[in-house]
Amino acid sequence: MRRFLLGLAVLALSGCAEPASTSQSACALSATHEVAWTAETPDVVTTSASGPSCAQAVVQFVVRNSAGDPLWTFASTYYDMSYGGVPPEGAPSVANEQMSTFLAGWADVTEMRSGELPEWREGVATLTESATTFAYDTPFDRETYEMLRARNLAMICYAAAVEASQCLIVDPGSHAPTMIVAYGP
DSSP states (O other): OHHHHHHHHHHHHHTTSOOOOOOOOSEEEEEEEEEOSSSSSOEEEEEEEEESSGGGOEEEEEEEOTTOOEEEEEEEEHHHHHTSSSOOTTOOOOOHHHHHHHHHHHHSOEEEEGGGSOOOOTTOSSHHHHOSSSEEEOSSOHHHHHHHHHTTOEEEEEEEETTEEEEEEEOTTTOOEEEEEEEEO
């Protein structure tokens, strides 16, 4: 009986092992960019692509602090980030050079201060109604948004879709990265 249970335990543990991978990804690229966002030491933005082809790649956006801890992650597809939606049948292939250019541009985030965001005027129901150029959305109520804007916090903005961006701050209360606004046409 003991041998039978030991055999079952070995069999169960062998199911937990990582499967051996025999195929190489035809698209495995990345780009990095340093930013001054959370502290005096630079944080690192890494964008990467992985897939059977670059046209089929999943793309990831990761921000890590100087110690290497992940602060923010975002994933999408190359096609959705470049054209929007799912690629149609017969969509053109994407060369590794084209993907490398995309990743380098995506990693080069916009660094600014929260004080540069548009004011959410008093008496206006939404932030979008206060803005003149883009449609803005925030997860915060007016009072919290204006407090964060007035604190003039370090902020990074990155592309989150074809015509949409998200801006991140480090919440002064929780010390966790959070999106302060998303905007687009």
